[in-house]
Amino acid sequence: MAEANLTDDGIHIEGLRKRYGAGDTAVDALKDVNMRVAPGEVIGLVGPSGSGKTTLLKCLGAVIEPSAGRMTLGGEVIYDGAWKTKDLRALRRDRIGFVFQAPYLIPFLDVTDNVALLPMLSGCPNAEARQRALELLGALDVAHRAGAQPSQLSGGEQQRVSIARALANQPPVILADEPTAPLDSERALAVMRILNQMASQYRTAIIVVTHDEKIIPTFKRIYHIRDGKTYEEAGEGRAIDG
């Protein structure tokens, strides 16, 4: 894995707050979140249920608006008290990759088109988008299933395709929401190995939200989130065999 390079590239969050509701019923889901993830780095975000992990991910994913703070993704300030762009959809499409707990592949598209869809949505010609998809599928060792339907893949294969989809537009940031939850130890570690490889290869900053005890030792840095605040701690950074 590449050495962490804590510059303004990657992910940089300062004093992020999110309040739901107003007045007596207001709830502060995020109170003071500060994070830095360097390009090529994979960090873990852990915390108990209700601690604010999902809210943070939604703020980072530009699907809900924070209440205050500053967020920089890939060197571009996207939020500083207000969104810096009106087209959040394009921001998500071009600068953020998503990996979900379940792969959520589009069931009516084959593997290649599931991956190629994102570049196509960005205006990339179909042939070029498919070529890029095939390269990614090759890098993730699922090129042999390129023409298959998602329902024909195993759980591990589906998750690798969803990682390929997240990387399809070569975003500076990937947000992974419990990507190993449904997998056994071997497959969970395989997914983490792939994420680390991809982060290194594409200089992508990756945040992995997880509860999974199997993969927590693999992170070099971990952010704990409790009561809407983040606390950084060094991880074991255990090497993943294979």
Place this chain on the structure above:
Amino acid sequence: MISLAGRDILHSWSKFVFTGIGLGLLIGVTLSMAGVYRGMVDDAKALLDNSGADLWVVQKDTLGPYAESSSLRDDIYRDLLGLPGVARAANVTYLSMQVRQGGSDKGADVRAMVVGVVPGQPGEPGYLVAGRQITHDHYEAVADVKTGFALGEVIRIRRHDYTVVGLTRRMVSSGGDPMVFVSLKDGQEAQFLKDNEAILSDRARTAANPSLNRPGVPGLLDAIQASQASNHNVNAVLVRVATGDDPETVAREIRRWKHLQAYTRAQMEEILVSKLIQTSAKQIAMFLVILAIVSAAIVAFIIYTMTLGKIREIAVLKLIGTRDRSIAGMILQQALGLGFIGFAVGKIAATLWVPIFPKYVLLTPEDSLRGFVAVMLICAIASTLAIHAAIKVDPATAIGG
């Protein structure tokens, strides 16, 4: 860009095809209903075309002979022939009744319109598909093939047997009943002849009346009884106008000088289409409206249910940057695809089952085109509910749950 709708339809083609078949059968019924109306109008026009007349002369103050009963003396046609512009004039009688097959009281009966015509004059069938026209004054008939009668078959009208000597096609009443042509004399007899018991009763009653059976006037009673037993009425006189003469002008002359009602082709068409089948047309229109609403509801329900089944995928699509209009386009295209499949199935089904309808059902290309546009429009409108649901999907639901 990939066609998301096309891929979804290909992926779950069986669901679309089976749903399309169900919808298609409904559309087939709708097209058939429209065809029933067109058939009624076409029957009415065929009736007018086949009569070979330019004018219909009927009893004054009636809409006869098809929409109302009309009775004229059968010598009026001679007066009409004397009018300027009248090239030919012929008596005709019309009577809807049950015609018994096989010449016995036990045979199956067929609902038909018995038409009394003068051979070679307006009113007789314009063409035959088998056999010959009527040549004798009595007991010969020419039948429309829809009666099911065969050439040479004996049929019974009232109490007389007739031999079918010719077969014709598309000769129907305005109600769609096939026609059976007989000679005018037979037609008059079928329409006005009393049964034997009634004749005997009338004779006895007349003989018992001292004012009609005067001792000092020999032959009076016989003359009165002969008059009562015979019939010299017809329902209409069909007039062919001389080449170059205006039918409306001739009709005006007949109305003015003969104290009769005369209708031109356009007026008669108006009576048949706008008055005679008006209630039926409204009835069919109501069915069409209801079927359109039911079809729209079904399409809306199906597309809405299909969309709800893809809420998670739609959330993911929105999260990764798919525009709302692409998602709306996907749902709209699926609705239109369903409508297209439904229309194709409906058109094929209607074409297959229309020939077995007892009455004439006319499927016109214009109605099919209108139906196609209506189906597409209904599907587009019906998809708005599902599009609304999809647009409301929050992309945040793809994260965390």
